[in-house]
């Protein structure tokens with residue numbers, strides 16, 4: 001139910017699926033254009049053959065092309081990722097477009113947790129909530145003594161050792177109902 005419980009590979013696949021087609025197309029076009037510029041246009045403009053070794057030349061042009069392509073993928077990703085975290089897309093687009101990648105680094109440092117929907121009232125709730133703030137539906141397990149988050153398979157609180165069964169949590173939040 002909660003995103004943290006999905007295995008790492010499926011989480012990465014889900015994240016990659018967010019990248020819209022237009023940004024993938026832009027990324028491919030940018031990569032091809034960069035290669036065309038370095039291998040076809042630039043040698044013609046200089047009228048002299050490059051003195052850089054071929055392997056190094058290949059490495060530099062591929063890296064630069066990949067970097068430019070990555071930029072478009074990231075812009076596409078952020079247009080999809082920001083709304084589901086309740087973040088302002090326009091403000092972040094402006095930050096990310098700033099050259100040097102500082103805006104993108106800031107985005108990943110400062111981004112808000114994913115918003116989920118309450119199964120009971122459909123209100124938008126943050127991923128680390130234990131209860132829905134609108135209808136008090138319990139969305140995730142927590143310890144009745146210290147209020148730490150608990151997992152569905154836990155029998156005792158990992159922070160204070162409290163017996164979680166004594167809190168009588170709803171059955172959907174317990175993996176082992178009867179012991």
Ligand SMILES: [Zn+2]
Nearest residue numbers: 118121132135
């Ligand atoms: Zn609710």
Ligand SMILES: [Zn+2]
Nearest residue numbers: 143146157160
């Ligand atoms: Zn506890």
